[in-house]
Amino acid sequence: MDFELKTLTLAGAAGEKCDALVLLVGESFKPGKDALSQLAGDALKARDLEPKPGKLLHAYRSDGIAAGRVILAGAGDGSGKRVHAAVQVAVATLRTTGVKRLVICLPADAQDDAVRAAVAATAETSYVYVATKSKPEGRELQRVTIAVANKAQHQAVFHAARAAAEGIEYARELGNLPPNHATPTRLGQEARKLAKAHGFQCEVLGPREIAKAGMGSFLAVAQGSEQPPRFIVLRYQGAAAGDAPLVLVGKGITFDSGGISIKPSQDMDEMKFDMGGAASVLGAFRALGDLRPALNVIGLIPSCENMPDGRSVKPGDIVTSMSGQTIEILNTDAEGRLILCDALTYAERFNPSAVIDIATLTGACVVALGGVRSGMFASDDDLAQALLEAGDAALDPCWRMPLDDEYAEGLKSNFADVANVAGRAGGAVTAAKFLQRFAGKYPWAHLDIAGTAWKSGAVKGSTGRPVGLLVQFMLDREGAAPAKPRRRARK
Ligand code: BES
Ligand code: MN
Numbered sequence: 001m002d003f004e005l006k007t008l009t010l011a012g013a014a015g016e017k018c019d020a021l022v023l024l025v026g027e028s029f030k031p032g033k034d035a036l037s038q039l040a041g042d043a044l045k046a047r048d049l050e051p052k053p054g055k056l057l058h059a060y061r062s063d064g065i066a067a068g069r070v071i072l073a074g075a076g077d078g079s080g081k082r083v084h085a086a087v088q089v090a091v092a093t094l095r096t097t098g099v100k101r102l103v104i105c106l107p108a109d110a111q112d113d114a115v116r117a118a119v120a121a122t123a124e125t126s127y128v129y130v131a132t133k134s135k136p137e138g139r140e141l142q143r144v145t146i147a148v149a150n151k152a153q154h155q156a157v158f159h160a161a162r163a164a165a166e167g168i169e170y171a172r173e174l175g176n177l178p179p180n181h182a183t184p185t186r187l188g189q190e191a192r193k194l195a196k197a198h199g200f201q202c203e204v205l206g207p208r209e210i211a212k213a214g215m216g217s218f219l220a221v222a223q224g225s226e227q228p229p230r231f232i233v234l235r236y237q238g239a240a241a242g243d244a245p246l247v248l249v250g251k252g253i254t255f256d257s258g259g260i261s262i263k264p265s266q267d268m269d270e271m272k273f274d275m276g277g278a279a280s281v282l283g284a285f286r287a288l289g290d291l292r293p294a295l296n297v298i299g300l301i302p303s304c305e306n307m308p309d310g311r312s313v314k315p316g317d318i319v320t321s322m323s324g325q326t327i328e329i330l331n332t333d334a335e336g337r338l339i340l341c342d343a344l345t346y347a348e349r350f351n352p353s354a355v356i357d358i359a360t361l362t363g364a365c366v367v368a369l370g371g372v373r374s375g376m377f378a379s380d381d382d383l384a385q386a387l388l389e390a391g392d393a394a395l396d397p398c399w400r401m402p403l404d405d406e407y408a409e410g411l412k413s414n415f416a417d418v419a420n421v422a423g424r425a426g427g428a429v430t431a432a433k434f435l436q437r438f439a440g441k442y443p444w445a446h447l448d449i450a451g452t453a454w455k456s457g458a459v460k461g462s463t464g465r466p467v468g469l470l471v472q473f474m475l476d477r478e479g480a481a482p483a484k485p486r487r488r489a490r491k
């Protein structure tokens with residue numbers, strides 16, 4: 001989908017030829033003398049429209065307005081959150097109406113966060129999954145103009161929002177693919193394709209190379225599957241070669257049956273989404289390729305299936321991780337931490353400035369935070385703060401969770417250095433405590449996206465989270481770095 005940012009007064013917007021025009025009417029709306037203002041002013045006065053998000057009024061072929069139809073949409077205080085809600089509802093009503101060309105007029109006093117939200121909500125709401133349908137519907141919206149009072153003021157945020165939207169959509173598409181399509185091999189191919197398109201370095205390790213690196217814990221999870229594992233290394237260099245990189249690690253379990261500790265069959269199909277962390281790293285790289293910030297970023301994706309088989313790892317098996325620590329696998333369904341721990345050790349070789357792992361790690365995190373905020377754990381307060389702020393700004397929020405050492409008690413093993421599970425209590429925290437043992441050599445954060453990476457039920461599908469958070473975090477981090485010459489490649 002094509003987005004465009006344009007300076008337009010309401011009088012100008014009234015003259016824009018398009019299939020539909022959405023006029024966001026906030027609490028501070030001041031009608032002018034143009035046709036759009038008249039329409040909104042009359043509707044407000046008659047109380048046919050309230051300036052609240054979610055409230056809509058449709059008008060068809062209005063006098064003096066070039067748009068085929070007009071949707072007046074309440075936008076509350078005009079904040080990012082309210083604009084997001086308003087645009088979501090408005091664009092949703094346009095699905096299957098054949099609208100190709102859309103203009104969205106932001107309130108005259110709109111700030112950057114409103115621009116960001118309008119782009120995100122439009123892209124998000126108009127996304128249509130087509131990959132495995134024999135008669136795909138296809139996306140109808142083709143061209144979307146975001147109309148603002150002064151385009152120059154919002155240009156940077158607009159570019160970033162557009163790139164983030166593409167990254168989010170890419171992550172969604174990968175996440176939604178069925179597990180017989182989105183195999184570890186396919187993720188490796190996707191990484192290579194991305195690398196080629198954007199000039200990243202890319203290495204994809206297979207079973208032999210993974211063994212050679214000593215990733216005994218990762219291989220233990222992979223050994224029960226017919227699908228060979230992949231360990232993906234993506235490198236984006238936007239700063240001097242000596243600049244310590246940010247490392248993003250994504251859990252890439254392309255199907256989690258639980259292994260020998262097999263899951264119940266109810267909703268097991270949703271375990272195709274267990275590669276949401278991996279998808280978010282690939283989505284973040286897609287955005288990096290567009291935005292090219294002055295930053296070095298490395299993406300690491302351990303990817304395999306978790307399957308029951310005669311060759312599968314068993315409860316009680318003890319494996320040696322790349323770090324040298326031995327792990328007693330008491331539950332083969334706690335496999336995410338087993339593949340991530342080796343990736344966290346692998347990350348040490350880059351002398352990272354920070355490492356963030358992203359994983360659909362625990363059902364316990366879904367219980368704790370639901371689908372609103374991702375769980376965030378961090379060994380470093382500055383990193384935690386930056387992630388909180390980035391999440392809030394991107395409307396892809398997270399919430400900090402504790403890492404007290406007492407939570408690690410239950411991970412003690414009589415036969416190995418550590419067990420892969422503790423009791424049921426505090427399951428999201430004990431999982432994080434397990435990971436922390438492998439992340440001692442750099443500032444580290446862990447995002448548990450088990451509740452946020454996908455939606456269940458009638459709206460079942462990948463959300464692309466937390467690509468928005470990650471992109472915002474990286475751009476903030478670029479801004480916080482000592483001044484460097486900026487190179488922005490623009491299409
Ligand atoms: N991929 C799951 C976590 C998950 C479960 C995410 C349900 C979203 C919804 C993970 O591999 C897992 O199975 N975790 C176990 C850990 C337990 C065995 C300690 C869990 O959460 O039940
Ligand atoms: Mn599992």
Ligand code: ZN
Pocket residue numbers: 253256274333335336360361
């Ligand atoms: Zn899993």
